[in-house]
Amino acid sequence: MSDKKQHLYLVDGSAYIFRAYHRLPPLTNPQGTPVGAVYGYTTMLWKLADDLDAADGPTHLAVILDKDSKSFRNDIYPEYKANRPPPPEDLRPQFPLIRDATRAFSLPCIEEQGLEADDLIASYAREAQRKGWDVTIVSSDKDLMQLVGEENGANGSGRIDMLDTMKSQRIYLDEVHEKFGVTPDLVGDVLALMGDSVDNIPGIYGVGPKTATKLIAEHGSLTAALDSAPDMKKSKLKERLLEGREAAELSRVLVTLKEDCDLPVAIEDMALGKIPEGPLVEFLQTHGFTSLLKRLGAGTGSPERANNLNPAKADKNGDKGSVEGNRQPLSEMPQVDRSAYETVQTLERLQEWTRRATAARLVAVDTETSSLDAMQADLVGVSLALGPNDACYIPLAHGGTDLLAEKPDQVAMADAIAALKPMLEDDAVLKVFQNGKYDLNVLERSGISVSPIEDTMVMSFDLDAGRGEGMSAKGIGGHGMDELSERHLGHTPLSFKEICGTGKKAIPFGEVPLGRATEYAAEDADVTLRLYRMLKPRLSEEGGTSIYERVDRPLIPVVAAMEREGIKVDRARLAKLSEEFAGETARLEKEIHEVAGEEFSVGSPKQLGEILFEKMGFKGGRKGKSGAYSTDHATLEKLSSDPEAAAITKKVLEWRHLSKLKSTYTDALQAQINPYTGRVHTSYSLVGAQTGRLSSTDPNLQNIPIRTPIGRQIREAFVPEDGNVLLAADYSQIELRLAAHMADVGTLKEAFANGEDIHSRTATEMFGEVTRDTRARAKTINFAILYGISRWGLAGRLEVEPDEAQAMIDTYFQRFPGIQRYISETLTSVGERGYSETLFGRKTWFPRIKSKNQAERQGSERAAINAPIQGTSADIIKRAMARMLPALRDAGLKDVRMLLQVHDELVFELPERDVAAASPIIERVMAEAALPSVTLDVPLAIDIGTGASWDAAH
DNA sequence: ACGATCACG
DNA sequence: GACGTACGTGATCGTA
DSSP states (O other): OTTSOOEEEEEEHHHHHHHHHHHSOOOBOTTSOBOHHHHHHHHHHHHHHHGGGSTTSOSEEEEEOOSSSOOHHHHHOTTTTTTOOOOOTTTTTHHHHHHHHHHHTTOOEEOOTTOOHHHHHHHHHHHHHHTTOEEEEEOOOGGGGGGOBOOBTTTTBOOEEEEETTTTEEEOHHHHHHHHSSOHHHHHHHHHHHOBTTTTBOOOTTOOHHHHHHHHHHHSSHHHHHHTGGGSOSOHHHHHHHHHHHHHHHHHHHHSOOOOOOOSSOGGGGBOOOOOHHHHHHHHHHTTOHHHHHHHHTOSSOHHHHHTTSOOOOSOOOSOSOOOOOOOOGGGSOOOOGGGOEEOOSHHHHHHHHHHHHHHSEEEEEEEESOSOTTTOOEEEEEEEEETTEEEEEESSOOOSSSSSOOOOOOOHHHHHHHHHHHHTOTTSEEEESSHHHHHHHHHHTTOOOOSEEEHHHHHHHHHTTTSTTOOOTTTTTOSHHHHIIIIIOOOOOOHHHHHOSGGGOOOGGGSOHHHHHHHHHHHHHHHHHHHHHHHHHHHHTTOHHHIIIIIHHHHHHHHHHHHHOEEEOHHHHHHHHHHHHHHHHHHHHHHHHHHTSOOOTTOHHHHHIIIIIISOOOOOBOSTTOOBOOOHHHHHHHTTSHHHHHHHHHHHHHHHHHHIIIIIIIHHHHTBOTTTSEEOOEEESSSSTTSOOEEESSOOSOOOOSSHHHHHHHTTEEOOTTEEEEEEEESSHHHHHHHHHTTOHHHHHHHHTTOOHHHHHHHHHHSSOOHHHHHHHHHHHHHHHTOOOHHHHHHHHTSOHHHHHHHHHHHHHHSTTHHHHHHHHHHHHHHHSEEEOTTOOEEEOTTTTOSSHHHHHHHHHHHHHHHHHHHHHHHHHHHHHHHHHHHHHTTOOSOEEEEEOSSEEEEEEEGGGHHHHHHHHHHHHHTTTTTTOOOSSOOOEEEEEESSTTTTO
16 A cells, blocks of 8 residues: 555546436435435445555545536636526535535545636646646546646656546546547647537637647647638638637637646545545435445445355245335335345245245246347246345256256256246236246246236336436346346346356356355346336326336237247258358459459458548548548449449449348358257347337347348248248338328328328429439438438438428428428427327437437437337337237137237248138238227228248238 | 448338 | 438447
């Protein structure tokens, strides 16, 4: 410790609390005061203080706050920060609590009248730097990036870097350069040119980061850049630089940090030591931060390390705890206590648990398996939870890999299945899962048809789709258990990684020692039950019951069954295609190298860009943030109009096409064939797409090629079993039909009622005649409407001037009255309520709809215009899916299997003899899927085809 | 881990 | 010539 270099951490407390407020749930303490942001702040301080012994951790630490919203900058420029809206109502009472929290940690908390936190941070950082200390500024404020700098042995000064604790990112010279394109000492000059709309720093109108960086990098300083203006050639930029000189100079003053403030506390007095527990305990108790209290009790380490040491204790649960679905306030729910869980190792104990579960009529269930792929996973164990901390783990296939080690005592698999099956299949016992589709498939493969079920992941999706942004586990989109537990329970469960490790060192769950396995597995069931108690009452309170009960919950077993069915693919056919594509790409690659005059990796956009635009000198320019040349399809297509360029770009386009097909489809699909079933089983995510659509992974069967003849060959490899055919049924133009209904557009409704070709009708309305060209344009415009139109976007697509695009939009609005009203009403409503809604009541939240960042806000607006339409379409096909097999079975058709869903299409496999009987039923179920909840003004038309391959069925 | 690219509705 | 230029996804590759 003594020889460790002094390292001062300066925490920008004010900035942190704003960010924490927007990222964390609106928790309240037992007194009803909102404390979400305070909680986030407390955990951050904890983490920092805990790093005391870490190599790069703090030896000294202080928190710096803004005293109030005014500072000396307001004297210079009264409008400074005048655009800032007042802080949200439920954030305001949290400001003083930040000071309480800091004091509770016995940390210095510094604020000065007339100074902003940034100035104090700058002054302290410089002071420490002069003394040769290292400094870390805990903030992500771009103004503070001016301070970043390296150690200088010559004058004995220390280094300064930054730490963004929310993104867990260190910000050093490279990061600053990446953001501003200049060294930290020039950041202030760049900021002065570009201004800042949030802080109301004027900058120079029309100059953004790109131009500002370019000017400063070129001229070396703000003054030099401004001085160069008179000599520039005539341009808008020149005018603005000349006009804006004064504003830029004012801005330069405003963004300059005051580095010579008086320092109210000496930096030596900021030494970080062991934190006294008394005040901290009191603070944590006052605000009900019980998970942190628990951590404290367990020592200073992380809760995981501390708690894992307890072996599971057997048999200490009586019949306690009620299990009704009433939400318990967080403060009344006992903390997770992993030592309370039981490891069930005898049939008698297992029977006792199933007896209690049956009596309780509500049980949370989780399965542990040997693989993430439900279609290959073997059951390793089952956990049950009946109440908080009243949970158990039943190991079933632990040990065995290491032949020398003794296998732990466990209930025989067959006995366990027999004991669990009656309870899991009992109609009177509700089984709660987190992502139940997975467990359903695993258990079904063990001969158990679980029903009825609830699913906390789907509940969360139906309540909060679009809300948990930034967090993203693959296909789970902020609705994974760890995130939900964090968000709703303030509790961090053991992570799978901690238990099983990652990468090469990962062990299968069956090799985890029973004590640890129980803590992990039973906790998952425990947490699932707790989440159920939080989320279930919210559904009815917040209007989510309808979409959950009528659309998504019934779909879970249906989609699970589709995944188990899988689809047959013709491996030999794919192999042959792979070979063909390999030959073609090799030939093209050689030719491309010849034209280029050197060998390079065609698959590297970077290398290709350099060949095309530097070595060969074609025009096409840079774009994109990374500064790399764009070489996407549109760019290369455009380049191909130059015959000389076409000699290489045509070949590259073809190479890309084939190599995409090979790597993503013909090769990958063969590898995805399940060795036991000989079929390909995709996994659908019920919560992957914000709008309510399904998504498909491993493999994605929702993006199998169809648009090119070569690509379609891949569809020919999707085939039925002998004696069967594939049947594809798709909704025709469903989104446009829904738009016509929802925006109440008479002309469009009439056209659909008459069975007209909708793009042709649009062409007639827009251009007066139908030709190939006008129909294509009309089609583009129709889609533009669905996606939330902008004149620039449409202009780009149609290759016309923005003015002309605007004229077309005007004509469209005029010809189809209702569209414009739909758009404005949708945006007003989303602006007021924060979410959009489908005809079936599915909500999608748009937290960025009021963003001050124009691009961000407009992006949200376009998504908000589209979401009700895309989402209603998703609701309709989901309802059709849930009704489909029962309807077919009622008609005596029990051999029809539903295999795939592709947003507006369902794919079936059925005996050839059943086609005639099944087709009208499939058509009717799909066409009537909105009924009786919603009666549409337009008919839903269904196209049906059958064939010996998916391609042939279209 | 991330951006670029491209497959689908 | 500005922050950006159509909605929703997932897989693969090259590169940092």
